[in-house]
Amino acid sequence: MGAQVFLVLLTIYCAGYAGRAYSADDISSLSVGWSIAHRGDLEARIDAWTARFPDQSNTFGPAGQVYSKKGPLLAFLAAPAYRLTSSTGLPAIPLITTLNPVVTALTGWLLFHLTRLAGFGPRPAALTALVWGFLTLALAYSKFLFTEPLATLGLVVACLAAVRFPGWVGALGAGLGLSFAVLARPAALALVPALLPLVWSGVRRPGRILGFGLGLLPGAAGLGLYNAVRFGSPLESGLSPIETFSTPLWVGIPGLLWSPGRGLLFFSPAVLVGLAGFPLVWRAHRRLALTSALIVLGHLVLYGAWYGWDGGHAWGPRFLVPALPFLVLGAGPLLDGWSRWSLALKSAIVVVLGLSLLVQGAGFLTDFNRLPQPARPNDPMLWELPNPAWTATLQLLGQGQLDPVWARHGLWSIPVLLGAAAALALLPTPAHFRRKLLAAGLALTLTVLGFQVDVASLEAEPRELELAAALNTLQNHVRPEDAVVVVAPYAQTWFLNHYRLPNPVLGLTEDSLRLEPRFRLTLSRLLKPGAQLWLLVQGFAFPDPAAELDAELHRELCWTGSVNSFGGVRLSRFLIPGNFHDLGIQATFGRSLGLKASAWDAGTTLAPGDSFCVRLEWEPASPAEGVNTRISVQVLDAAGKLVTQHDGPPGAGFKQPGPTIIDNHGLSLPGNLTGEAFYLTVVVYNPDTLERYTLADGTDRLTLAAFRVERPTR
Template identity: 30%
Template sequence: MSSLRREGSSVSWVALFVCLASLCMLVYSGVSESRDSTRLFDAVSSWVEWGDLRLDLAAWENPPTTQTSAWFPLENAAVEPGQVLAAAPLYLLARLLPGVGLAHTVWLFGALMTAAAGVVFARFARLLGVPNRAALLAALSLVVATAVLPYSKTFFREPLTLLLLLTAACVAYQARETRFHAPGWLILLAASAAALLLTRASSLFAVPALLALTLPMPGALRELRLSRRIALLWIAAAALPVLLVVGLTLWGDRLGLGARYNVAARLLEASVATLPTALHTYLVSPGGSLWGTSPVLLLALPGAWLLIRQRRGRVALSSLLGVLGFAFGYAVFNGEFWFGGLAWPPRFLVPVIPLVLLSALPVFERAARRPLSPWGGLVAVLIVYGAWVNLSAVSLPLESYSAALPPEANGLYDWGAGLNVLAYLRWNIIPMLWNTQPFDLAWAILETPAMFLAYGVLALFALWGLRRRGRLLAGALLFVWLALTLHGLTLLHGRDPRYQPDSAALDALLPILEAETTRDDVILLSSPRYVPYFQNRGKLFDAGRVIALELQVGERVSESQPARVESDYPPALLTKETNRLLTNLAGTRRRLWLVVDGSPDLWWSSRPVERYLSTYYYPLRVIQTGPLTRLIEFSVTPAPDPFAFRGAVLPTDLRFGAAIRLEGVTLPRGGVYAPGDALPISLLWTTEAALDVRGSIGVYLRDSSGSAVVQSDSMPLNGFSPTDAWIPGAPYWDHRALRLPTDLPAGDYALWVKVYTVGEDGGILDLPAAGAATLDGVIGILPVTVHVE
């Protein structure tokens, strides 16, 4: 089967890419698998939308920890920029294409990088002189029978790091084959090494492996003849990554990359405390090692011996140095985080899997030449077993395994017995859960088996296409893959339950946000509940920045579940990080927008963020798009503190009904305004007796003729201070703001106020008003004049 034709056959490489990409799409999930990938995705969206790496939709998981006057006081993602830049085109494409999701599209990244790595691997194998059939078999094994497969469905950095490391190794080998006389290869080597470092700072661990492919053997030194120009290019190619690391070490923190490239800090933090455990897991354990989760890599042991016999030991040496570099590097410099969190092991060694599989190529040659030989049987068994192991990895969410472990595991993903005891190995536990848990596969979630069938048929057809020449066939295969994937993304966008596709309230909210907010605005999500929707469907153009707040300590998520903290003091209902963030935001702008996922109609709904903003700032208006979905605009002029024992600036003698008194009014911004301004108003109330009704308050701006200009109607303090809860003699502030029309004529305007109740039939009953300045027996005229210039 002469599948991969001569080097440069575009049809072969495109067909192989389509085949591998189709296989990866069989296990595509399209959803975040951990906080690491969510953080990376948020960095991508921030880069495309705002040109920075700040965490906004992920702020609820990564709240700001410092007081700052920055315009967007958010934490930086502190990640290497390589994957952010590489995935940005997918995000931008999703923004421009109607009917496809942002997260759904970006999560194609792992599949694309994995398929590309398979093509580069096959190309490298051909460069090493491996026959077409063996190169194809090894490339397929890389994708379907190693731990590379589980990472193809994630947005972790491993697939891109793997691709770039493999590319750098291939280029390094090619440059050496030309005896470094081809400047193009040296330039490409420098570029690939720089891209690798920009994707993962720990790629420095791969330097020995790359050098093993680059430097001549001692006996060949006398054969090396370099012109001065080539020598200078070689030095420049080696210096570029070094200078890049030095520059990023000095300025990485200022660029939002955190301490990723701070080599000195990493050296100071190095520890050997976890070295034995980490090395045992990486290299020995049956449930977490390279050979445990990628059993086909065992073929590298006899393969390395065959390479040495064939005088190609340089490849085997590179494999060994790659494994040792990454294993010792992560064990020493990652300390207690050596395992990699919620991930399929060994996460940190995944990028070197192709390098190790290169050493197995001589075995693949023998198996491809004689499939029925012992070598052929061994290869077949390891491929099938590896496929089973990694099918278990992709079938369910990563956390399903830890949840199924016995109590003594304490839910730890790196539990020792789970890595070393056969009964607790992941591929023994996970299949037992298949009958009880839904599969973590996009097409299974949608219940569309036709997508599995379509990608499977396309993969087989692409394999058949490897035998054929012609750009037309290559283009047709790629077009079909793109069309099929676009169709799948469209299906997911409309039906994926993980991203709230049926939320009519949020769909109605998006055009309102685009119409009402500007790029200078901040739109706060009062809790993480709506984050999945905005991650995938929240395509906003020229609108404010959406920042998700964490679930507050004073929040009640249901009638039966009490809040963690109950208090009459609004700041006590928020986390300290949220208090800090709201203070920072209010100090740098004149308004805030809040998307609330709760309703005043639910008696148990505490809505602590809304309560805090209503207590210390001024609600301007409320736009309701669903029973539980409201958009509130706040003027962030500081309001009188209700806990500061201060009275109103202007006292009044107005009374409403038998007991309610308006003690005074405060205009915190004075009495002079311009058209379009927000007019904040604070009213100080008391009651002489307990009230058994809930009254609403109407505040009206009137011109000199008494004609209505703008008004505000709501219960006191945006509903958080109902009159039937007032204690006689206690003061109660009510803050609200009026938006002056942009075409309001200059002149003097009056403020009127009234108190009324709403009956069960919707009828309005005005309470009688008494005092020095009243109108029609129900309206009180406030002792202020609003002057508009």
């Protein structure tokens, strides 16, 4: 019957498959998985939420690296999917999001066996697994990429191993299960005392404790190593000073249990049935019952004191998801005695389970990102009744705005086929024939899931097509030593799916255009002299005189003037200068535009296709003169013919401190250029009249340097 439970759960979970990430936590872990697969490090550099939420999911390392605060397990599980899809050209996230449906169904199968080991028959065990799988938050969280389902699996494995194997082997399994949970959610380490009633029992207690410790070692050591590699200390996790246990328990625990916006009793009323059946579990297996109670209590105390007890943007009290199997252990045994209960109790149970089904179905079929979410920890909206999230969910359902892939594309055959697969698991057949039906049902389920992955992989919005065109151009021109900065708000999922270059990436949002010191440090790590920086911007103007990022790039780098536009997406190229060499030339253009200094990072001999930077320092007599002026840095051949040029206002038009304007220009020589004599010159003109400013000798062009172009010898 356990296999039937697994298949029924899996078929329904596949019906909710949406094929996308939902939260900052998802993106943070996926960013690390991308880096593991494509760069072999642990950074979350492609995470475009880094700037907007620097203290939520990510943090900065000692040298400006961007690291995730989340446990490493999901990232390492996602990395193979990135490697697999990198060779096929398909996006990775639709494949990665098949993980939690399988994990949750597997947890339900293990919960069935745990209930059986507690002393109950197949039917109550199946009822327990189905109540947990369909009538609690487990249903909705089967489609998200939050790490709670992985932690849930680890805790159930830990309890199952300890109950199934009475000696040190069981204790070792319990430790390994808890290790799995710790790598998914490091806070699970606090649940060590909760498992002691199962571990500290029977004979040979020292051996069991030793086995438990050995099993826990991979999780604790792995987490410590993960932290040490990133932050230099196994005890440093990257949490900010505000992320502490600062909420009074008399606020956090009631919030987790009965606040309208996050309360467990509102989002999983079925736990009441589990609590009503808890005495049955206590009588059948006291140690398991005690451990279950301690796991639930541990979650309430741990997260009730957490500064953000509500779990941020989520569906219901997500921090309590790993405790749910242990809250409903008694549900199956209670329902199995249905015929013995009074009509009043039966009616109450039907109402509670019916409400649970409605609530879970709503969360399963909609996207919680479209609901009102708390703007800050302990937001008053969490206590509003009726809660805004309820009414918004009902509106989405009423308007038919459903979240699964099949609903978005009108593929109604998908739920029909998955229903048929579930029916194959439930058909009353002889045991020898049941295996074949289960195999057929599993094959059908996985086939339908694979089809949904394909559909999700082919989805593309118009703005994503613009990004695809820009990324194609980038991939055709970027060099291995180049860096990429992406300013595309909320497009981080798309980049995680499609960006496959090994070049370092810093993903920012428009908020980070006002650079803080830590962003400057992170940006400085990308700038390797002689390389290029590509800036991909979506949705707003560039250059933007009000944006500190633009000003910083134009002040420190050399814009080539190259801008490729793809609808609302712009791709610009900057040269990262090497060591500047003073050209020793000063001059005055017109009446009062003084050239105080000039330098470039090239030499007297260049190669075809070379790029170089020119730095000019201007001192206008008045701000207006700088605004109404254009600088043209040009390369001429011996005959005076123009080879290449770069034009722009002094300092690209950005306001700079002090009277001196730093003005950088990036130029690239044609790839087929050769010759003995070329000249680097500068011309100043009025953009309205095109009239050139003259020098003191009456000429209108200043020669800065001479050089030759030779093809490099092999």
